[in-house]
Amino acid sequence: MSSHGEAIPMIARRSQGLRGEAHVPGDKSISHRSLILGAMAVGETKVTGLLEGQDVLDTAKAMRAFGAEVEKRGDTWHVQGVGVGGFSEPGQVIDCGNSGTGVRLIMGAMATTPIAATFTGDASLNKRPMARVTDPLALFGAQAHGRSGGRLPMTILGARDPLPVRYATPVPSAQVKSAVLLAGLNAPGQTVVIEREATRDHSERMLTGFGAEVVTEDTPEGRVITLTGRPELKPQVIVVPRDPSSAAFPVCAALITEGSDVLVPNIGLNPTRAGLFFTLQEMGADLTFENPREEGGEPVADLRARFSPDLKGIEVPPERAASMIDEYPVLSVVAAFAEGRTHMPGVRELRVKESDRIDAMARGLRANGVEVDEGEDWWTVTGRGHGNVPGGAEVQSHLDHRIAMSFLVMGLGTTEPVWVDDGGPIATSFPVFEPLMTGLGADIARGA
Numbered sequence: 001m002s003s004h005g006e007a008i009p010m011i012a013r014r015s016q017g018l019r020g021e022a023h024v025p026g027d028k029s030i031s032h033r034s035l036i037l038g039a040m041a042v043g044e045t046k047v048t049g050l051l052e053g054q055d056v057l058d059t060a061k062a063m064r065a066f067g068a069e070v071e072k073r074g075d076t077w078h079v080q081g082v083g084v085g086g087f088s089e090p091g092q093v094i095d096c097g098n099s100g101t102g103v104r105l106i107m108g109a110m111a112t113t114p115i116a117a118t119f120t121g122d123a124s125l126n127k128r129p130m131a132r133v134t135d136p137l138a139l140f141g142a143q144a145h146g147r148s149g150g151r152l153p154m155t156i157l158g159a160r161d162p163l164p165v166r167y168a169t170p171v172p173s174a175q176v177k178s179a180v181l182l183a184g185l186n187a188p189g190q191t192v193v194i195e196r197e198a199t200r201d202h203s204e205r206m207l208t209g210f211g212a213e214v215v216t217e218d219t220p221e222g223r224v225i226t227l228t229g230r231p232e233l234k235p236q237v238i239v240v241p242r243d244p245s246s247a248a249f250p251v252c253a254a255l256i257t258e259g260s261d262v263l264v265p266n267i268g269l270n271p272t273r274a275g276l277f278f279t280l281q282e283m284g285a286d287l288t289f290e291n292p293r294e295e296g297g298e299p300v301a302d303l304r305a306r307f308s309p310d311l312k313g314i315e316v317p318p319e320r321a322a323s324m325i326d327e328y329p330v331l332s333v334v335a336a337f338a339e340g341r342t343h344m345p346g347v348r349e350l351r352v353k354e355s356d357r358i359d360a361m362a363r364g365l366r367a368n369g370v371e372v373d374e375g376e377d378w379w380t381v382t383g384r385g386h387g388n389v390p391g392g393a394e395v396q397s398h399l400d401h402r403i404a405m406s407f408l409v410m411g412l413g414t415t416e417p418v419w420v421d422d423g424g425p426i427a428t429s430f431p432v433f434e435p436l437m438t439g440l441g442a443d444i445a446r447g448a
């Protein structure tokens, strides 16, 4: 079942010659942050290119519940912010749907204001760990009361007299880092986050853009980020770049589909997000970055991906994991079409996403004739080479958009079709996936 209705069974059949331009939607991480920081600024922030996926729409709804005005007029989203510390207590439960980013960042943003808020989500989100966020929020003085194991539904009581915090994140997570920085906004003095491995840095960049003082230093203990609390955030005009994590699907589809040549324009290539594309190039993908430039403080280029019949399995460096964490499911599909083994170590975090992504992909790949070995924090896909991947099985998407889209990409290159039990979750991050892919020539359809 989808989070918001009946299951949508889908099928992908072997396709040839994907061609054209793929205009993927706005970046999900930057979209959430535009709404949250806009709600914490004084005055009106204007956002174009916002991702209108369900995850982000749920964050927009949550910001309204905390007192900000959020509305779309024409192509522009207008956010009338209430200032740092200005959130009011919501009169309803905050339902973040399927979104880990939404719930964790909003918990951080409200945790240093003396209000209470109760958070919930769908069956996937309510299984995901929240202690990773509520532990550091407790150091500010916030209290969390949730289900056992630190699960949603959960009520957060914001700190009345917040203290600034110095916190080393125990897991590589931009959501944890961002929750601490957002909480630090309404604490006096300096809040410091230390991360051993650098994760996506959109919060740091955007906080600076909104006028907060954020200093990042790379030290032997890791990346140290220092935020000075109690700034007045200035409203911004934001043009959201297109999402590299969504671009991954048409790019990977082109690589494994004979005769393809696809251009994916205007993709954000922040180095903390672009790991997949370098990995694909190392595998021998015909993938080029055209017209590289900078837009809104983020590096951007047009990606051109062409059918690549001679892909090779590789060792993916574990230190690259954070910069491509959401792309491992679709990378494992490309690995199935490569010659040799692709080993992916250092990816324990994949087990606590919308689904256990190693388990979900391993089951579906095996059912479709591909050998997969796995341990707690690694997995290996033994590629069969182009033209030799059987397919022919139905897979479960487990309320996980990236699992659904990855297997629909797989079916474009397999001998037999691949069926997905529920494509409904795709709408959380990539609502136009189906028309965009069919517009390129992919044989993807609804129905069992």
Ligand SMILES: O=C(O)C1=C[C@@H](OP(=O)(O)O)[C@@H](O)[C@H](O)C1
Pocket (backbone or CB within 6 Å): 028, 029, 030, 100, 101, 172, 173, 174, 175, 176, 178, 200, 325, 326, 349
């Ligand atoms: O901060 C963000 O916007 C995100 C961080 C990542 O999660 P983690 O912080 O849990 O790694 C990523 O998987 C998610 O899609 C978006």
Ligand SMILES: C=C(OP(=O)(O)O)C(=O)O
Pocket (backbone or CB within 6 Å): 098, 099, 100, 101, 102, 326, 353, 354, 402, 429
């Ligand atoms: C992990 C993801 O999202 P979130 O954590 O926001 O649910 C994702 O989009 O792949």
